[in-house]
Amino acid sequence: MDFSTFAGLVAAFGLMVIAILSGSSLTVFIEPQSIMIVFGGTLGALLVHYPFGEVFRAFAVAQKTFLFKEAPPSQLIAQLTEFAGKARKEGLLSLQSMAKQVEDPFLVKGLQLAADGHEPETLEQMMVREIDYIRERHESGAEIFASLGTYAPAIGMVGTLIGLVQMLQSMDDPSTIGPAMAIALLTTLYGSVLANVIFLPMSGKLKTRSQYELLKKELIVEGMNSILAGENPRVMEQKLHAYLQPKDRQSNFKKK
Secondary structure (H helix, E strand, C coil), X not given: CCHHHHHHHHHHHXXXXXXXXXXXXXXXXXCHHHHHHHHHHHHHHHHHXXXXXXXXXXXXXXXXXXXXXXXXXXXXXXXXXXXXXXXXXXXXXXXXXXXXXXXXXXXXXXXXXXXXXXXXXXXXXXXXXXXXXHHHHHHHHHHHHHHHHHXXXXXXXXXXXXXXXHHHHCCCCHHHHHHHHHHHHHHHHHHHHHHHHHHHHHHHHHXXXXXXHHXXXXXXXXXXXXXXXXXXXXXXXXXXXXXXXXHHCXXXXXXX
């Protein structure tokens, strides 16, 4: 569970609920027709823009905003330097047994390719190509939620216009002015909340998660290149530390 996402949603919606309850009942802000207009209209616009397959994949990727196991890159560097030392002592075939202890499928693939005797250029091309595909999928997911953040307020404004038209057509009946005005205002509220509390922040979080995940995969590619080149693990560690901020660089070799 990603605590920051959970805490952000609780704080945003919690404070809004407190503000509502301090001046009125929560039921005043629940309008089925407004919900139908905003949610239905936003989803409809999204399906016009994107095919079903991409939409379903985007919502699957959205799980990363809530469920994300964040292992520090320094831990990955330590693992790669361990593999480098083993490969120098026992040969590249020893990496095949080490792959059974690894959870990251991308790293497992790199170890298997190295153990199979692929040339460094071939291994790098295959792994970089996969990184490119992963980047495209992540960008597509973030783009879809950014689009939702654009559509929701616009659909909210459409609902506002619908409510105003209904109100103006029934000015002679005061009893209908209130419900029509509620639709006009609440659709704008719903659209703004969806866009600025859920969709746009989720798009930003997916981009952040993508950058973090791609950094780790680039570390793996660089590390596998060093392993195939037979570099000293200490040298490889220094090379991989270039991907990290200075405060995150922790050496696994004791200084003499």
